[in-house]
Amino acid sequence: MRTINTRDFSRATRSTSRQINRLILLNLVRELQPISRADLARRMAVGRGMVTTLVKELLAEGAVYEGALADVPRGRRPKMLHVRTRDRLVVAIDIRFSRTYVLLSDFGGNEMALESFATIFNPDQLLDELAIRVRRLLRTRATGGHCEGIGMVVPGMVDRRGRVLNAPQLGWRDVQIRSGLAERTGLPVHVENSGAACALAHIWLGPGEGGNGVRDFVYVTVSDGVGTGVVVNGELVRGHGHTAGEFGHIPIGPDGPRCVCGAQGCLEAHTSNLATVARYVGHEQSPAVAPPLFPQDGITMDDVIVRAGAGDERARAALTETGRYLGLGLAAIVNALNPAQIVIGGEITGAWDLVEPAIRAEIARRALTREAAGTPVVPEPAGSLPRLRGAIALVAAPVYAAPEVG
Amino acid sequence: MRTINTRDFSRATRSTSRQINRLILLNLVRELQPISRADLARRMAVGRGMVTTLVKELLAEGAVYEGALADVPRGRRPKMLHVRTRDRLVVAIDIRFSRTYVLLSDFGGNEMALESFATIFNPDQLLDELAIRVRRLLRTRATGGHCEGIGMVVPGMVDRRGRVLNAPQLGWRDVQIRSGLAERTGLPVHVENSGAACALAHIWLGPGEGGNGVRDFVYVTVSDGVGTGVVVNGELVRGHGHTAGEFGHIPIGPDGPRCVCGAQGCLEAHTSNLATVARYVGHEQSPAVAPPLFPQDGITMDDVIVRAGAGDERARAALTETGRYLGLGLAAIVNALNPAQIVIGGEITGAWDLVEPAIRAEIARRALTREAAGTPVVPEPAGSLPRLRGAIALVAAPVYAAPEVG
DNA sequence: GGACTTTAGTTCGATCGACGAACAAGAGAG
DNA sequence: CTCTCTTGTTCGTCGATCGAACTAAAGTCC
Numbered sequence: 001m002r003t004i005n006t007r008d009f010s011r012a013t014r015s016t017s018r019q020i021n022r023l024i025l026l027n028l029v030r031e032l033q034p035i036s037r038a039d040l041a042r043r044m045a046v047g048r049g050m051v052t053t054l055v056k057e058l059l060a061e062g063a064v065y066e067g068a069l070a071d072v073p074r075g076r077r078p079k080m081l082h083v084r085t086r087d088r089l090v091v092a093i094d095i096r097f098s099r100t101y102v103l104l105s106d107f108g109g110n111e112m113a114l115e116s117f118a119t120i121f122n123p124d125q126l127l128d129e130l131a132i133r134v135r136r137l138l139r140t141r142a143t144g145g146h147c148e149g150i151g152m153v154v155p156g157m158v159d160r161r162g163r164v165l166n167a168p169q170l171g172w173r174d175v176q177i178r179s180g181l182a183e184r185t186g187l188p189v190h191v192e193n194s195g196a197a198c199a200l201a202h203i204w205l206g207p208g209e210g211g212n213g214v215r216d217f218v219y220v221t222v223s224d225g226v227g228t229g230v231v232v233n234g235e236l237v238r239g240h241g242h243t244a245g246e247f248g249h250i251p252i253g254p255d256g257p258r259c260v261c262g263a264q265g266c267l268e269a270h271t272s273n274l275a276t277v278a279r280y281v282g283h284e285q286s287p288a289v290a291p292p293l294f295p296q297d298g299i300t301m302d303d304v305i306v307r308a309g310a311g312d313e314r315a316r317a318a319l320t321e322t323g324r325y326l327g328l329g330l331a332a333i334v335n336a337l338n339p340a341q342i343v344i345g346g347e348i349t350g351a352w353d354l355v356e357p358a359i360r361a362e363i364a365r366r367a368l369t370r371e372a373a374g375t376p377v378v379p380e381p382a383g384s385l386p387r388l389r390g391a392i393a394l395v396a397a398p399v400y401a402a403p404e405v406g
Numbered sequence: 407m408r409t410i411n412t413r414d415f416s417r418a419t420r421s422t423s424r425q426i427n428r429l430i431l432l433n434l435v436r437e438l439q440p441i442s443r444a445d446l447a448r449r450m451a452v453g454r455g456m457v458t459t460l461v462k463e464l465l466a467e468g469a470v471y472e473g474a475l476a477d478v479p480r481g482r483r484p485k486m487l488h489v490r491t492r493d494r495l496v497v498a499i500d501i502r503f504s505r506t507y508v509l510l511s512d513f514g515g516n517e518m519a520l521e522s523f524a525t526i527f528n529p530d531q532l533l534d535e536l537a538i539r540v541r542r543l544l545r546t547r548a549t550g551g552h553c554e555g556i557g558m559v560v561p562g563m564v565d566r567r568g569r570v571l572n573a574p575q576l577g578w579r580d581v582q583i584r585s586g587l588a589e590r591t592g593l594p595v596h597v598e599n600s601g602a603a604c605a606l607a608h609i610w611l612g613p614g615e616g617g618n619g620v621r622d623f624v625y626v627t628v629s630d631g632v633g634t635g636v637v638v639n640g641e642l643v644r645g646h647g648h649t650a651g652e653f654g655h656i657p658i659g660p661d662g663p664r665c666v667c668g669a670q671g672c673l674e675a676h677t678s679n680l681a682t683v684a685r686y687v688g689h690e691q692s693p694a695v696a697p698p699l700f701p702q703d704g705i706t707m708d709d710v711i712v713r714a715g716a717g718d719e720r721a722r723a724a725l726t727e728t729g730r731y732l733g734l735g736l737a738a739i740v741n742a743l744n745p746a747q748i749v750i751g752g753e754i755t756g757a758w759d760l761v762e763p764a765i766r767a768e769i770a771r772r773a774l775t776r777e778a779a780g781t782p783v784v785p786e787p788a789g790s791l792p793r794l795r796g797a798i799a800l801v802a803a804p805v806y807a808a809p810e811v812g
Numbered sequence: 813g814g815a816c817t818t819t820a821g822t823t824c825g826a827t828c829g830a831c832g833a834a835c836a837a838g839a840g841a842g
Numbered sequence: 843c844t845c846t847c848t849t850g851t852t853c854g855t856c857g858a859t860c861g862a863a864c865t866a867a868a869g870t871c872c
Contacts, residue, residue, distance in 0.1 A: 002641040004430055004433040011452065012422070014831075015830095015858085016418070016422075017829095017857095017859075018418075020812055021859090024812065027409075027412055036821090048821060050859065052822060074817080074819065075820065078819080078820055166774065213413055216645060233408065234408050239745065240745055241778060242744070243744045243774065243778060246741040246774055247742045262772075332656040332657060335656070336634075336651070336656060337645055338644070338650035368649065368667055371647045402408040402410045405808075405811045418858095418859090419859070421829085423829065443850065444848070444850075453831055454851085455852075455853090456829090481840080482839060483848090483849080484848080484850085814871105819868080822865075824864095828858085828860100829857090829858085830855100832853105832854095833852105834853085835850100835852075836850085838850100839847085839849100840847085841845080842845080
């Protein structure tokens with residue numbers, strides 16, 4: 001039940017129906033490949049004739065290709081269809097506090113080459129370095145493919161025009177990085193916040209080969225900071241100023257540690273890796289300065305997790321405490337948005353057996369309905385590179401996105 | 407950038423384009439009436455011929471009607487079009503803790519008859535009473551019109567099938583009220599949570615005659631409880647289990663008063679009318695029992711507002727304190743969803759001069775970007791009956807809603 | 813091995829709807 | 843009365859869906 005925006009709508013023209021059906025067909029191929037024309041016709045409840053003409057168009061454009069004949073028990077053997085991803089390339093860039101990662105990938109999310117370097121905090125120098133690496137990657141590793149764009153993920157807020165409004169970890173404020181990289185490389189560049197990008201990755205390249213069925217979820221990354229991406233009806237919510245998704249700064253205790261955002265008691269201040277490490281080390285207060293001192297007393301989040309696994313009671317307590325606070329924040333999200341699922345990413349998933357029960361208990365305690373109390377909270381599989389996959393999705397998603405109508 | 411739902415999509419058929427354009431046209435008439443065919447053609451960037459045929463259809467169905475000829479400086483005088491609302495009737499019902507309101511209205515939100523009675527807490531008896539009153543209203547006051555349905559608003563959570571999951575103020579749990587009233591009256595019945603309904607009213611019957619331009623906002627009702635309705639891209643967010651919008655229960659202080667939901671430190675526990683009155687009267691703790699004892703020590707929220715207006719310093723302090731806590735909650739909403747606007751409803755808007763500065767200060771302090779810090783917070787005009795207008799919108803909105811495509 | 817059945821994919825005419833041009837209907841200006 | 847300007851209608855064209863007929867390719871039955 002959406003209102004029609006009478007100030008800026010898109011009317012149906014002669015070609016609208018065809019566009020819609022072409023996109024539906026392309027998405028069906030994407031999610032169900034390999035698939036035959038006859039199968040597509042059945043799924044779309046349409047005559048096979050129409051599928052023939054639509055596929056003919058998509059074949060001519062190179063959006064799909066014909067694969068092998070399938071074996072069927074009776075009748076003529078169908079010619080299977082696939083989406084063309086192999087020679088459509090993307091450069092995904094993940095800028096983090098410690099290191100910056102550059103990945104060459106195809107549209108399907110298959111990794112072709114991954115490299116990284118220590119993050120340069122001067123934006124111009126960083127873009128210079130990135131441009132050099134992108135060009136080199138494309139020259140040496142992109143054999144026979146065409147690069148369709150660059151997706152870049154940043155730990156901070158980004159506006160619609162690719163300007164970084166505020167990235168406390170990098171010390172950036174109002175930095176235009178999209179146009180900078182676009183000019184240097186001559187490629188279209190997309191920039192997004194890391195939490196939002198992870199959510200995008202989960203929509204478009206999620207488990208189950210190109211999108212799992214969940215269309216309402218919240219992605220929460222627990223890392224140096226706490227980022228969130230909100231997805232409603234298969235669409236990432238970015239808000240009026242494109243800065244939605246900062247659930248990391250909902251207050252869950254006014255007397256808690258001071259947060260990098262300046263306020264006190266934020267979810268992030270209680271549950272970031274820094275907070276967990278600080279809790280383990282002993283000082284309950286995390287430092288108020290930004291960028292945060294990363295390896296604190298030489299101990300990292302991974303160390304805490306390893307020690308907890310080895311039976312260190314103080315480490316276990318620090319992690320379950322983090323889980324409890326995280327559960328408090330997730331309960332707020334559950335009540336506020338009632339998602340079908342919450343996905344957790346970040347190092348903390350390495351101690352899932354310790355963290356999950358604390359999260360679950362807190363959600364069950366504070367959720368307002370029985371159904372909401374049972375909202376699944378699932379960890380992102382380790383090593384799945386969600387930020388980089390999000391960067392890929394930034395480039396690949398527009399090709400498959402639903403048309404705006406009405 | 408929405409994904410196409412490959413499990414449940416709507417393909418474009420021969421008539422899809424026509425449906426889309428008809429709905430756009432109907433919405434243009436709704437928002438810009440009176441309007442001529444030629445104007446519609448210009449706005450839709452379409453030939454006048456198409457407008458003629460579309461309007462002919464809408465006229466035949468009775469969705470629009472032709473009004474008077476307009477005066478223009480040159481050329482043939484255009485025949486103005488209007489949407490037919492006058493004889494399309496709705497019964498709106500608002501069930502509250504103290505009283506239940508029944509309003510007969512037309513599709514345009516014009517009030518024809520309003521009555522109320524003390525709420526009966528037994529659902530069956532309440533539905534009996536409502537059925538009697540609905541029938542009487544329609545028999546005596548609905549002259550020459552046809553009732554297209556009943557919209558019912560409840561202070562609690564409602565599922566998609568019109569079952570009240572939990573309404574603590576009424577003491578209801580798992581009560582099917584939609585089918586109960588539908589059977590008694592023979593009319594289609596829609597049931598919604600009151601916060602969501604207020605947001606709906608603001609989308610569909612908002613200031614500016616049928617929808618203001620704001621398509622991303624959050625409506626917050628501060629009353630016996632704190633309800634919220636989240637609107638993203640002109641669409642009410644209801645979540646997976648249809649219970650989204652309970653921002654009233656985000657934690658903003660773990661050591662705060664106990665909330666009716668069982669948890670501690672909820673936004674609602676700090677900012678409901680009950681909390682404000684309790685703060686004024688002196689006990690910082692509100693009673694833990696539900697339903698709440700409404701007139702506490704004989705003093706109501708309205709009393710506090712009146713006394714604050716008369717210069718009572720304790721009343722003023724209680725209200726600004728409520729504003730401060732409310733600002734804390736709204737800051738969380740601003741960071742999480744980045745709405746273009748926040749709308750506040752409820753008795754508290756009667757002391758807006760006291761409350762607003764506190765809210766604004768708290769949002770400015772905690773918002774993460776300069777733009778978000780300036781998010782407009784506007785009060786719903788007093789006496790605008792937002793809940794009942796929401797109930798009307800429940801029935802009227804589906805007629806004008808955008809088609810689901812893709 | 814030839815007829816029959818079954819399924820996949822293509823072709824083609826019917827019909828519907830957008831689109832643009834021509835046309836009729838008012839209304840004021842000169 | 844004629845010219846101009848604007849509104850609203852009509853009609854032929856063209857693009858797209860839709861269903862029926864047709865071809866292609868496989869296995870099965872007698």
